[in-house]
Amino acid sequence: MSNHSELIDKYFEGQLTEKERIIFDEMMASDQHFRESVDFQIKTKKAFQNQERKSLKSLLGQIEEDILESEKDVKIKKIKSRNLWPFLIAAVLISVIAITFFVKRNIVSSENEYPQDFYAYYEAYPNVVKPITRGEVINPDELEKAAFMAYESQDFKLADSLFSILLDQQKEYLLFYKGITKIELEQYDSATTYFENYIYSDGMQFRDQAKWYMALSYLVKGDSIKGKEELIKLRKSSGYKMEEVEQLLLRLK
Amino acid sequence: MxxxxxxxxxxxxxxxxxxxxxxxxxxxxxxxxxxxxxxxxxxxxxxxxxxxxxxxxxxxxxxxxxxxxxxxxxxxxxxxxxxxxxxxxxxxxxxxxxxxxxxxxxxxxxLDEKDPQVILIENGIASLGKKCQELLRLFYYEEKKLSEIQEILNYNHTDVVKSQKSRCLKSLRSSIELNQDKI
The missing domain is CATH 1.10.1740 (Rna Polymerase Sigma Factor; Chain: A)
Structure with a gap:
Protein backbone atom coordinates (compact mmCIF):
# COMPACT_ATOMS: atom_id res chain seq x y z
CA MET A 1 0.00 0.00 0.00
CA SER A 2 2.67 2.47 1.01
CA ASN A 3 4.51 1.42 -2.11
CA HIS A 4 1.47 2.33 -4.10
CA SER A 5 1.05 5.74 -2.56
CA GLU A 6 4.72 6.45 -3.16
CA LEU A 7 4.19 5.62 -6.81
CA ILE A 8 1.20 7.96 -6.94
CA ASP A 9 3.12 10.75 -5.20
CA LYS A 10 5.92 10.41 -7.72
CA TYR A 11 3.39 10.52 -10.52
CA PHE A 12 2.09 13.87 -9.27
CA GLU A 13 5.61 15.15 -8.72
CA GLY A 14 6.39 14.20 -12.31
CA GLN A 15 9.24 12.03 -11.11
CA LEU A 16 8.35 8.55 -12.31
CA THR A 17 11.22 6.71 -13.97
CA GLU A 18 10.49 4.85 -17.16
CA LYS A 19 10.28 1.59 -15.26
CA GLU A 20 7.94 3.03 -12.64
CA ARG A 21 5.82 4.55 -15.35
CA ILE A 22 5.22 1.06 -16.78
CA ILE A 23 4.26 -0.28 -13.35
CA PHE A 24 2.02 2.73 -12.84
CA ASP A 25 0.20 2.12 -16.12
CA GLU A 26 -0.20 -1.56 -15.32
CA MET A 27 -1.64 -0.75 -11.92
CA MET A 28 -4.05 1.70 -13.47
CA ALA A 29 -5.28 -1.00 -15.83
CA SER A 30 -5.54 -3.83 -13.34
CA ASP A 31 -6.11 -2.47 -9.84
CA GLN A 32 -9.41 -0.75 -9.31
CA HIS A 33 -8.50 0.57 -5.88
CA PHE A 34 -5.33 2.12 -7.25
CA ARG A 35 -7.19 3.68 -10.15
CA GLU A 36 -9.81 5.18 -7.89
CA SER A 37 -7.17 6.66 -5.66
CA VAL A 38 -5.37 8.30 -8.60
CA ASP A 39 -8.65 9.49 -10.03
CA PHE A 40 -9.66 11.09 -6.75
CA GLN A 41 -6.35 12.91 -6.51
CA ILE A 42 -6.58 14.14 -10.09
CA LYS A 43 -9.97 15.56 -9.24
CA THR A 44 -8.59 17.13 -6.09
CA LYS A 45 -5.95 18.79 -8.22
CA LYS A 46 -8.66 20.07 -10.49
CA ALA A 47 -10.67 21.33 -7.55
CA PHE A 48 -7.73 23.40 -6.30
CA GLN A 49 -7.21 24.77 -9.77
CA ASN A 50 -10.87 25.77 -10.00
CA GLN A 51 -10.72 27.50 -6.64
CA GLU A 52 -7.64 29.42 -7.57
CA ARG A 53 -9.13 30.40 -10.92
CA LYS A 54 -12.27 31.63 -9.23
CA SER A 55 -10.37 33.92 -6.93
CA LEU A 56 -8.18 35.21 -9.78
CA LYS A 57 -11.26 35.76 -11.86
CA SER A 58 -12.85 37.88 -9.19
CA LEU A 59 -9.63 39.86 -8.81
CA LEU A 60 -9.54 40.55 -12.55
CA GLY A 61 -13.25 41.35 -12.50
CA GLN A 62 -12.50 43.99 -9.89
CA ILE A 63 -9.70 45.43 -12.01
CA GLU A 64 -12.00 45.45 -15.04
CA GLU A 65 -14.54 47.45 -13.06
CA ASP A 66 -11.83 49.89 -12.03
CA ILE A 67 -10.84 50.30 -15.66
CA LEU A 68 -14.40 50.93 -16.82
CA GLU A 69 -14.82 53.44 -14.03
CA SER A 70 -11.66 55.32 -14.94
CA GLU A 71 -12.58 55.24 -18.63
CA LYS A 72 -15.66 57.18 -17.66
CA ASP A 73 -13.50 59.67 -15.77
CA VAL A 74 -11.15 60.00 -18.70
CA LYS A 75 -14.08 60.69 -21.03
CA ILE A 76 -15.19 63.48 -18.78
CA LYS A 77 -11.65 64.76 -18.78
CA LYS A 78 -11.43 64.64 -22.56
CA ILE A 79 -14.44 66.85 -22.97
CA LYS A 80 -12.88 69.44 -20.80
CA SER A 81 -9.24 68.92 -21.57
CA ARG A 82 -8.94 71.98 -23.76
CA ASN A 83 -9.47 74.02 -20.73
CA LEU A 84 -8.82 72.13 -17.55
CA TRP A 85 -9.95 74.90 -15.25
CA PRO A 86 -13.67 74.03 -15.02
CA PHE A 87 -12.72 70.45 -14.30
CA LEU A 88 -10.28 71.41 -11.60
CA ILE A 89 -12.73 73.78 -9.99
CA ALA A 90 -15.34 71.04 -10.02
CA ALA A 91 -12.88 68.63 -8.49
CA VAL A 92 -12.01 71.08 -5.75
CA LEU A 93 -15.68 71.72 -5.04
CA ILE A 94 -16.45 68.02 -4.87
CA SER A 95 -13.52 67.50 -2.53
CA VAL A 96 -14.64 70.31 -0.28
CA ILE A 97 -18.07 68.77 -0.07
CA ALA A 98 -16.53 65.37 0.48
CA ILE A 99 -14.24 66.64 3.23
CA THR A 100 -17.07 68.42 4.98
CA PHE A 101 -19.15 65.31 4.79
CA PHE A 102 -16.26 63.16 5.97
CA VAL A 103 -15.40 65.38 8.89
CA LYS A 104 -19.02 65.64 9.94
CA ARG A 105 -19.56 61.95 9.73
CA ASN A 106 -16.42 61.36 11.71
CA ILE A 107 -17.54 63.62 14.49
CA VAL A 108 -20.83 61.84 14.70
CA SER A 109 -19.79 58.30 14.36
CA SER A 110 -16.11 57.87 15.15
CA GLU A 111 -16.75 56.42 18.59
CA ASN A 112 -18.90 53.51 17.63
CA GLU A 113 -17.42 52.87 14.23
CA TYR A 114 -13.91 52.21 15.42
CA PRO A 115 -14.35 50.78 18.87
CA GLN A 116 -10.70 51.14 19.78
CA ASP A 117 -10.31 54.12 17.51
CA PHE A 118 -7.18 52.89 15.81
CA TYR A 119 -8.23 55.23 13.10
CA ALA A 120 -7.17 58.09 15.32
CA TYR A 121 -3.59 57.08 14.62
CA TYR A 122 -4.17 57.34 10.93
CA GLU A 123 -3.27 60.29 8.83
CA ALA A 124 -2.86 60.18 5.04
CA TYR A 125 0.80 60.33 4.12
CA PRO A 126 1.72 63.66 2.52
CA ASN A 127 2.60 63.81 -1.14
CA VAL A 128 6.37 64.05 -1.09
CA VAL A 129 7.11 62.82 -4.59
CA LYS A 130 5.29 65.23 -6.88
CA PRO A 131 5.24 68.72 -5.46
CA ILE A 132 2.25 70.67 -6.70
CA THR A 133 2.10 74.41 -6.79
CA ARG A 134 -1.26 75.88 -6.11
CA GLY A 135 -2.96 77.38 -9.13
CA GLU A 136 -0.69 75.51 -11.51
CA VAL A 137 -2.21 74.63 -14.89
CA ILE A 138 -1.84 71.00 -15.63
CA ASN A 139 -1.05 69.46 -18.96
CA PRO A 140 -3.55 66.63 -19.44
CA ASP A 141 -0.69 64.32 -20.38
CA GLU A 142 0.80 64.68 -16.96
CA LEU A 143 -1.35 62.00 -15.44
CA GLU A 144 0.93 61.47 -12.51
CA LYS A 145 0.66 65.07 -11.48
CA ALA A 146 -3.09 64.90 -11.87
CA ALA A 147 -3.15 61.79 -9.69
CA PHE A 148 -1.22 63.49 -6.91
CA MET A 149 -3.32 66.58 -7.27
CA ALA A 150 -6.42 64.49 -6.72
CA TYR A 151 -4.64 62.83 -3.82
CA GLU A 152 -3.74 66.16 -2.22
CA SER A 153 -7.24 67.46 -2.63
CA GLN A 154 -8.52 64.25 -1.05
CA ASP A 155 -10.46 63.13 -4.07
CA PHE A 156 -9.37 59.58 -3.42
CA LYS A 157 -11.72 57.97 -5.87
CA LEU A 158 -10.20 59.89 -8.73
CA ALA A 159 -6.71 59.39 -7.32
CA ASP A 160 -7.39 55.67 -7.12
CA SER A 161 -8.33 55.34 -10.77
CA LEU A 162 -5.50 57.57 -11.92
CA PHE A 163 -2.95 55.60 -9.91
CA SER A 164 -4.31 52.46 -11.51
CA ILE A 165 -3.58 53.78 -14.95
CA LEU A 166 -0.08 54.69 -13.83
CA LEU A 167 0.80 51.39 -12.17
CA ASP A 168 2.47 49.93 -15.23
CA GLN A 169 5.08 52.67 -15.13
CA GLN A 170 6.71 50.55 -12.45
CA LYS A 171 7.37 53.38 -10.06
CA GLU A 172 7.40 51.71 -6.68
CA TYR A 173 6.15 54.69 -4.72
CA LEU A 174 2.90 54.53 -6.68
CA LEU A 175 2.17 51.24 -4.93
CA PHE A 176 2.59 52.96 -1.60
CA TYR A 177 0.30 55.88 -2.45
CA LYS A 178 -2.21 53.53 -4.01
CA GLY A 179 -2.27 51.71 -0.65
CA ILE A 180 -3.03 54.92 1.24
CA THR A 181 -5.77 55.70 -1.27
CA LYS A 182 -7.27 52.30 -0.60
CA ILE A 183 -7.34 53.00 3.14
CA GLU A 184 -9.18 56.21 2.42
CA LEU A 185 -11.68 54.26 0.35
CA GLU A 186 -12.01 51.81 3.25
CA GLN A 187 -10.77 48.92 1.11
CA TYR A 188 -8.40 47.59 3.72
CA ASP A 189 -7.70 44.20 2.16
CA SER A 190 -6.64 45.83 -1.02
CA ALA A 191 -4.58 48.36 0.95
CA THR A 192 -2.56 45.67 2.72
CA THR A 193 -1.85 43.99 -0.63
CA TYR A 194 -0.40 47.18 -2.04
CA PHE A 195 1.75 47.83 1.01
CA GLU A 196 2.97 44.29 0.93
CA ASN A 197 3.84 44.57 -2.73
CA TYR A 198 5.65 47.81 -2.04
CA ILE A 199 7.70 46.17 0.69
CA TYR A 200 8.60 43.35 -1.68
CA SER A 201 9.54 45.78 -4.43
CA ASP A 202 12.85 47.60 -4.77
CA GLY A 203 11.35 50.77 -3.34
CA MET A 204 13.33 52.08 -0.37
CA GLN A 205 11.85 55.46 0.41
CA PHE A 206 8.68 54.35 2.23
CA ARG A 207 9.51 50.97 3.65
CA ASP A 208 8.83 51.84 7.29
CA GLN A 209 5.85 53.93 6.35
CA ALA A 210 4.39 51.04 4.37
CA LYS A 211 4.77 48.77 7.40
CA TRP A 212 3.10 51.32 9.64
CA TYR A 213 0.13 51.80 7.32
CA MET A 214 -0.14 48.08 6.77
CA ALA A 215 -0.42 47.55 10.53
CA LEU A 216 -3.08 50.27 10.75
CA SER A 217 -5.07 48.73 7.90
CA TYR A 218 -5.18 45.44 9.73
CA LEU A 219 -6.15 47.09 13.00
CA VAL A 220 -8.91 49.22 11.56
CA LYS A 221 -10.23 46.18 9.75
CA GLY A 222 -10.34 44.37 13.08
CA ASP A 223 -7.54 41.89 12.52
CA SER A 224 -5.59 42.66 15.65
CA ILE A 225 -3.34 39.61 15.40
CA LYS A 226 -1.89 40.57 12.04
CA GLY A 227 -1.83 44.21 13.04
CA LYS A 228 0.20 43.39 16.09
CA GLU A 229 2.53 41.24 14.05
CA GLU A 230 3.26 44.13 11.70
CA LEU A 231 3.79 46.53 14.58
CA ILE A 232 6.31 44.17 16.13
CA LYS A 233 8.12 43.89 12.81
CA LEU A 234 8.19 47.67 12.53
CA ARG A 235 9.51 48.07 16.08
CA LYS A 236 12.28 45.64 15.29
CA SER A 237 13.35 47.24 12.05
CA SER A 238 13.28 50.94 12.84
CA GLY A 239 12.29 53.74 15.11
CA TYR A 240 9.58 55.05 12.82
CA LYS A 241 6.50 56.19 14.80
CA MET A 242 8.12 54.63 17.85
CA GLU A 243 5.86 56.28 20.37
CA GLU A 244 2.67 55.36 18.59
CA VAL A 245 3.83 51.82 18.00
CA GLU A 246 4.54 51.35 21.70
CA GLN A 247 1.18 52.81 22.66
CA LEU A 248 -0.66 50.55 20.26
CA LEU A 249 1.24 47.48 21.35
CA LEU A 250 0.42 48.22 24.97
CA ARG A 251 -3.23 48.48 24.08
CA LEU A 252 -3.22 45.27 22.15
CA LYS A 253 -1.81 43.24 25.01
CA MET B 1 10.18 45.29 -19.29
CA LEU B 111 -14.08 25.39 -21.63
CA ASP B 112 -15.04 21.98 -20.26
CA GLU B 113 -18.14 21.45 -18.24
CA LYS B 114 -17.39 20.95 -14.58
CA ASP B 115 -17.33 17.44 -13.16
CA PRO B 116 -19.87 17.29 -10.28
CA GLN B 117 -17.46 15.37 -8.09
CA VAL B 118 -14.86 18.08 -8.54
CA ILE B 119 -17.40 20.59 -7.27
CA LEU B 120 -18.01 18.39 -4.24
CA ILE B 121 -14.28 18.26 -3.62
CA GLU B 122 -14.08 22.05 -3.87
CA ASN B 123 -16.63 22.31 -1.08
CA GLY B 124 -14.85 19.61 0.86
CA ILE B 125 -11.57 21.52 0.73
CA ALA B 126 -13.23 24.51 2.35
CA SER B 127 -14.25 22.37 5.31
CA LEU B 128 -10.70 21.11 5.93
CA GLY B 129 -8.41 22.62 8.54
CA LYS B 130 -6.07 25.42 7.43
CA LYS B 131 -3.01 23.18 7.65
CA CYS B 132 -4.49 20.49 5.45
CA GLN B 133 -5.66 23.05 2.93
CA GLU B 134 -2.21 24.56 2.71
CA LEU B 135 -0.43 21.24 2.40
CA LEU B 136 -2.74 19.89 -0.28
CA ARG B 137 -2.67 23.19 -2.13
CA LEU B 138 1.12 23.17 -2.22
CA PHE B 139 1.21 19.62 -3.52
CA TYR B 140 -1.61 19.66 -6.05
CA TYR B 141 -1.82 23.27 -7.10
CA GLU B 142 1.65 24.70 -6.67
CA GLU B 143 3.06 21.33 -7.73
CA LYS B 144 5.70 21.38 -5.02
CA LYS B 145 7.58 18.20 -4.27
CA LEU B 146 7.13 16.55 -0.87
CA SER B 147 10.67 17.53 0.07
CA GLU B 148 9.97 21.17 -0.78
CA ILE B 149 6.78 21.10 1.27
CA GLN B 150 8.76 19.73 4.19
CA GLU B 151 10.91 22.86 4.06
CA ILE B 152 8.09 25.30 3.49
CA LEU B 153 5.92 24.00 6.30
CA ASN B 154 8.78 23.17 8.64
CA TYR B 155 8.25 19.47 9.06
CA ASN B 156 11.03 17.28 10.43
CA HIS B 157 10.96 14.71 7.71
CA THR B 158 9.32 14.07 4.35
CA ASP B 159 7.67 11.01 5.88
CA VAL B 160 5.74 13.31 8.18
CA VAL B 161 4.58 15.29 5.14
CA LYS B 162 3.56 12.05 3.48
CA SER B 163 1.50 10.75 6.36
CA GLN B 164 0.01 14.17 6.98
CA LYS B 165 -0.96 14.39 3.33
CA SER B 166 -2.66 11.00 3.32
CA ARG B 167 -4.52 11.92 6.50
CA CYS B 168 -5.74 15.13 4.88
CA LEU B 169 -6.84 13.29 1.76
CA LYS B 170 -8.68 10.81 3.91
CA SER B 171 -10.65 13.46 5.73
CA LEU B 172 -11.35 15.21 2.45
CA ARG B 173 -12.72 11.98 1.08
CA SER B 174 -14.91 11.31 4.09
CA SER B 175 -16.31 14.84 4.11
CA ILE B 176 -17.30 14.36 0.49
CA GLU B 177 -18.89 10.99 1.12
CA LEU B 178 -20.88 12.63 3.86
CA ASN B 179 -22.11 15.31 1.48
CA GLN B 180 -22.83 12.79 -1.22
CA ASP B 181 -25.06 10.90 1.20
CA LYS B 182 -26.94 14.07 1.93
CA ILE B 183 -27.72 14.49 -1.75
Missing part, protein backbone atom coordinates in the same frame (compact mmCIF):
# COMPACT_ATOMS: atom_id res chain seq x y z
CA UNK B 2 8.07 42.25 -20.10
CA UNK B 3 10.79 40.04 -18.74
CA UNK B 4 10.70 41.82 -15.44
CA UNK B 5 6.91 41.49 -15.40
CA UNK B 6 7.12 37.79 -16.15
CA UNK B 7 9.68 37.29 -13.44
CA UNK B 8 7.44 38.95 -10.89
CA UNK B 9 4.53 36.93 -12.18
CA UNK B 10 6.46 33.72 -11.64
CA UNK B 11 6.69 34.61 -7.95
CA UNK B 12 2.92 34.92 -7.86
CA UNK B 13 2.95 38.72 -7.69
CA UNK B 14 -0.63 39.74 -8.43
CA UNK B 15 0.27 43.37 -9.10
CA UNK B 16 2.30 42.10 -12.06
CA UNK B 17 -0.84 40.27 -13.11
CA UNK B 18 -2.73 43.54 -12.93
CA UNK B 19 -0.09 45.35 -14.95
CA UNK B 20 -0.16 42.75 -17.70
CA UNK B 21 -3.93 42.79 -17.67
CA UNK B 22 -4.02 46.53 -18.15
CA UNK B 23 -1.22 46.61 -20.66
CA UNK B 24 -2.71 44.29 -23.26
CA UNK B 25 -6.40 44.76 -22.54
CA UNK B 26 -7.11 47.51 -25.04
CA UNK B 27 -5.12 45.98 -27.93
CA UNK B 28 -6.70 42.62 -27.21
CA UNK B 29 -10.22 43.98 -27.29
CA UNK B 30 -9.50 45.72 -30.58
CA UNK B 31 -8.00 42.56 -32.01
CA UNK B 32 -10.83 40.32 -30.83
CA UNK B 33 -13.52 42.70 -32.00
CA UNK B 34 -12.64 41.73 -35.53
CA UNK B 35 -14.01 38.29 -34.82
CA UNK B 36 -16.73 38.84 -32.30
CA UNK B 37 -18.96 41.69 -31.30
CA UNK B 38 -19.83 41.04 -27.67
CA UNK B 39 -17.41 43.07 -25.58
CA UNK B 40 -18.41 41.42 -22.34
CA UNK B 41 -17.60 38.02 -23.70
CA UNK B 42 -14.31 39.26 -25.07
CA UNK B 43 -13.37 40.60 -21.65
CA UNK B 44 -14.37 37.32 -20.07
CA UNK B 45 -12.12 35.42 -22.46
CA UNK B 46 -9.31 37.90 -21.93
CA UNK B 47 -9.50 37.23 -18.20
CA UNK B 48 -9.24 33.50 -18.81
CA UNK B 49 -6.24 34.08 -21.05
CA UNK B 50 -4.47 36.09 -18.36
CA UNK B 51 -5.27 33.44 -15.74
CA UNK B 52 -3.94 30.69 -18.02
CA UNK B 53 -0.78 32.73 -18.57
CA UNK B 54 -0.38 33.19 -14.82
CA UNK B 55 -0.69 29.46 -14.22
CA UNK B 56 1.86 28.62 -16.89
CA UNK B 57 4.39 31.18 -15.79
CA UNK B 58 4.07 30.21 -12.14
CA UNK B 59 4.70 26.58 -12.94
CA UNK B 60 7.70 27.63 -15.00
CA UNK B 61 6.23 25.88 -17.98
CA UNK B 62 6.61 28.85 -20.21
CA UNK B 63 9.78 30.37 -21.57
CA UNK B 64 9.07 33.57 -23.39
CA UNK B 65 11.53 35.92 -24.94
CA UNK B 66 11.00 39.65 -24.74
CA UNK B 67 8.31 40.83 -27.07
CA UNK B 68 6.64 37.50 -27.50
CA UNK B 69 4.32 37.94 -24.54
CA UNK B 70 1.86 39.86 -26.67
CA UNK B 71 1.95 37.26 -29.43
CA UNK B 72 1.38 34.57 -26.88
CA UNK B 73 -1.60 36.31 -25.31
CA UNK B 74 -3.15 36.98 -28.68
CA UNK B 75 -2.76 33.43 -29.97
CA UNK B 76 -4.12 31.98 -26.78
CA UNK B 77 -7.00 34.42 -26.87
CA UNK B 78 -7.80 33.63 -30.45
CA UNK B 79 -7.83 29.95 -29.69
CA UNK B 80 -10.13 30.37 -26.70
CA UNK B 81 -12.39 32.72 -28.57
CA UNK B 82 -12.86 30.34 -31.47
CA UNK B 83 -13.33 27.33 -29.25
CA UNK B 84 -16.01 29.13 -27.33
CA UNK B 85 -17.75 30.43 -30.42
CA UNK B 86 -17.78 26.92 -31.80
CA UNK B 87 -19.37 25.71 -28.62
CA UNK B 88 -22.15 28.24 -28.67
CA UNK B 89 -23.58 27.13 -31.96
CA UNK B 90 -26.03 30.01 -31.97
CA UNK B 91 -23.23 32.53 -32.30
CA UNK B 92 -22.02 33.32 -35.73
CA UNK B 93 -18.86 31.44 -36.42
CA UNK B 94 -16.08 32.78 -38.52
CA UNK B 95 -13.68 30.35 -40.14
CA UNK B 96 -10.12 30.70 -38.92
CA UNK B 97 -6.66 29.87 -40.07
CA UNK B 98 -4.67 27.25 -38.26
CA UNK B 99 -1.93 29.50 -37.07
CA UNK B 100 -2.31 28.99 -33.34
CA UNK B 101 0.60 27.11 -31.91
CA UNK B 102 0.96 23.85 -30.14
CA UNK B 103 0.33 23.46 -26.45
CA UNK B 104 -2.88 25.40 -26.61
CA UNK B 105 -4.83 22.20 -26.13
CA UNK B 106 -4.11 22.75 -22.42
CA UNK B 107 -6.65 25.51 -22.41
CA UNK B 108 -9.44 23.22 -23.33
CA UNK B 109 -10.09 22.74 -19.65
CA UNK B 110 -11.19 26.35 -19.43
Missing amino acids: DNNLLERLSFGDTTALEEIYRKYREPFIQFASKYHADKNQICDIYQDVIIALFEKVKKKKLQLTTGSLKTYIFSMGKFMLFSRLKKNANTEFIAYDNDYFEGLADYHDF
